[in-house]
Amino acid sequence: MAKTGQLAAFKLGEAKTAMVNLPAQFVTAKSANSKEQRYSKLVDYANNTEKIDDNNNASVTQVMDLKEQFDVEGYATRSSATTEQEPIFSSDKLHYNNHDISILRQRLDKAQDNGNNIHELAFSLRGDWLVKNKLYDPETRLIDQDKLKHAQQEVAEILINKGFVLPLGENEQDVVWFGVIHQDTDHLNMHLWFAKESKETRPEMLKQSGPHKGEPTGVIPLDTIELAKRHFRNQLMTNYERQKRTDVLKNLGHLKKEIISSSGEIFEDTRYIDQIKAIYHALPKDQKSRWQVGNSTLTATNTKMSKANYLTNQLLDDFFQNKLHAEYSDFKQLGRKFDEFNVEDQGVMRKGQTKLSDNKDAELRKQLANKLYRYLGQIEDNELEDTDKKIKKVKSRMKERSERPNGNTQNKSSLKRNRIQNKNSSSNHNNATLAKIPSEEYTQSMPKNNHAISKISRLWRQDIRADTNAERKFLRNQRKVEREQKVEELETLDDGRHRTI
Numbered sequence: 001m002a003k004t005g006q007l008a009a010f011k012l013g014e015a016k017t018a019m020v021n022l023p024a025q026f027v028t029a030k031s032a033n034s035k036e037q038r039y040s041k042l043v044d045y046a047n048n049t050e051k052i053d054d055n056n057n058a059s060v061t062q063v064m065d066l067k068e069q070f071d072v073e074g075y076a077t078r079s080s081a082t083t084e085q086e087p088i089f090s091s092d093k094l095h096y097n098n099h100d101i102s103i104l105r106q107r108l109d110k111a112q113d114n115g116n117n118i119h120e121l122a123f124s125l126r127g128d129w130l131v132k133n134k135l136y137d138p139e140t141r142l143i144d145q146d147k148l149k150h151a152q153q154e155v156a157e158i159l160i161n162k163g164f165v166l167p168l169g170e171n172e173q174d175v176v177w178f179g180v181i182h183q184d185t186d187h188l189n190m191h192l193w194f195a196k197e198s199k200e201t202r203p204e205m206l207k208q209s210g211p212h213k214g215e216p217t218g219v220i221p222l223d224t225i226e227l228a229k230r231h232f233r234n235q236l237m238t239n240y241e242r243q244k245r246t247d248v249l250k251n252l253g254h255l256k257k258e259i260i261s262s263s264g265e266i267f268e269d270t271r272y273i274d275q276i277k278a279i280y281h282a283l284p285k286d287q288k289s290r291w292q293v294g295n296s297t298l299t300a301t302n303t304k305m306s307k308a309n310y311l312t313n314q315l316l317d318d319f320f321q322n323k324l325h326a327e328y329s330d331f332k333q334l335g336r337k338f339d340e341f342n343v344e345d346q347g348v349m350r351k352g353q354t355k356l357s358d359n360k361d362a363e364l365r366k367q368l369a370n371k372l373y374r375y376l377g378q379i380e381d382n383e384l385e386d387t388d389k390k391i392k393k394v395k396s397r398m399k400e401r402s403e404r405p406n407g408n409t410q411n412k413s414s415l416k417r418n419r420i421q422n423k424n425s426s427s428n429h430n431n432a433t434l435a436k437i438p439s440e441e442y443t444q445s446m447p448k449n450n451h452a453i454s455k456i457s458r459l460w461r462q463d464i465r466a467d468t469n470a471e472r473k474f475l476r477n478q479r480k481v482e483r484e485q486k487v488e489e490l491e492t493l494d495d496g497r498h499r500t501i
Helices: 029-034 098-113 127-132 145-162 222-236 239-267 270-282 285-290 306-322 325-346 356-376 381-402 412-422 427-434 439-445 451-500
Strands: 019-027 118-125 175-182 188-196
Touching: 019 325, 029 098, 098 118, 098 175, 098 188, 118 127, 118 145, 118 222, 127 325, 145 175, 145 188, 145 222, 222 325, 239 270, 239 306, 239 325, 239 356, 239 451, 270 306, 270 356, 306 325, 306 356, 325 356, 356 451
Parallel strands: none
Antiparallel strands: 019 118, 118 188, 175 188
C-alpha cells in the first residue's frame, strides 16, 4: 500500500481485495535497549495542526516495521495520519488526553524496564469493504472511528487473553495497550500495541532454551490471530452483510443433513454393490475395529486406508452424480458463494489456504465414509461371499439371455424398442440389436435381499433416525426453555406492576 499524502482518500474499485489483515510482530526489550529505543516513543503529545515529520509522507509498500517505528517521533499520533485531536484510545477510553498519554508512556517504559516484549497487530481495511459496511463515506471522507475502535477493543482482549499459553497479564491491570487509526494510505490502517507491565516470572511464559532463554515468549499462534481477525470483521459488518453470510452457512448445514439423510439410498440401488464389496476388501483387516479416515482426507495417499478411501471417494462421486445430483450441486454452489464472501472480507487467499467450499465438501465425504466403514466393520466375510454368489448367478443369467437374440425372456421395454428399430433396420441389424441387454435390466435383476447389504442399510437408517430424533428433542427442549423464560419475564413484570400500585 502507498501513502496518499491526503487523509481518508482511500482507493476504491479493487476487485477481490476488499479487506486484508496484516500479520502481528513484536520487539523484545533486549533488542530495543541495545538500540537505545524506548517503547514510549511510539506515542507523543502530537499537535494535529503541525506535521511531525515530512518523511511520513514518503511512499511505502507495506506498514512500517515495528523496529523502524521507534525512529519516528510520535509515530502513532502523527498529524499526517490522524484526524482526531486525541487519536489514542485503549480499553477504558476512546480518546486519550495529554494526562492519559503521560501515564501510558510511563507504563510502556515500565514494561520495557521489566524485560517484556511489545507486540503490534496491524489491520488494513480496503475502501470498498468500508463503504459496503457503512464505515466510510467516500464523498465526505467521514469514517465511523468510534465503531472501529470498539471492534479493536474486543480484538485486544482476545489477543491478550488467548494469544499465549497463559493470559499475558497476571490480572486485568497488568497489560498496557493502546490503539490508533491511520488514514494517510490508500487503505485505512489500524494499529494495536500491547505489553505486559510487571516482570514475567511464570515458566510457561518464558523461553526455556536457546539464545533467548529466560526471555518472554513472543510469537502469537496464527490460529489466535485468525480468530481475532474474524471477530473484528464480524463486529464491523452491517446486519445485512452478516445475515447474508449466516443464511448461506445455515443452508449449507441443512443441505448437508439432507444429503446424509438420503445417503441410505446407496444400498437400495444394486449398481453400487460391487463398489461396496471392493471397498470392504480394500480395508486393512488388521485394523477392522478402527476403520476410519482419521485426520487426513479421502484423497490422502501413503496410508493403510488410502486404497479404501480412494474407492469410497469414487463411490461417492458416482452416488452424488446419479442419486443426489440436485442436492449435491446446490451444496457445492452455496460453498462457492461463501468463498466469494471470504474474498470480499479477507482479500485474495494466500498460497496453500483451502477454500471453505473444499473444506465443507471434504467434511461431508469424510462423515459418510466413516459411517460406511463403521457398518462394514459389523459384517463378516462370509456375508459378502453370499452376495458375491448371488451377483455371479445374475451375471451368468444375463449372459445366457444375451446369447438368445430372439428369446421370449426379454422384458417388454426391450421388445418395444426393438419393434420401433425394426421399421428402419435390416434383419441382420435387428438381430444384433436384440442381442443387446439394457444396463437397467442388470440393475433391476440384482439380488434385493442379500444379507450383508440389507444389514448395513438397516443400521444406517437406524442411525439417521436416531440423529433426527435427537435433534428434534433438542429443538423441543430449547423452545420449551424459551417459553418458560417468557412466562417468567411476564410474571416478574406483573409482580412489579402490583408492587408499584
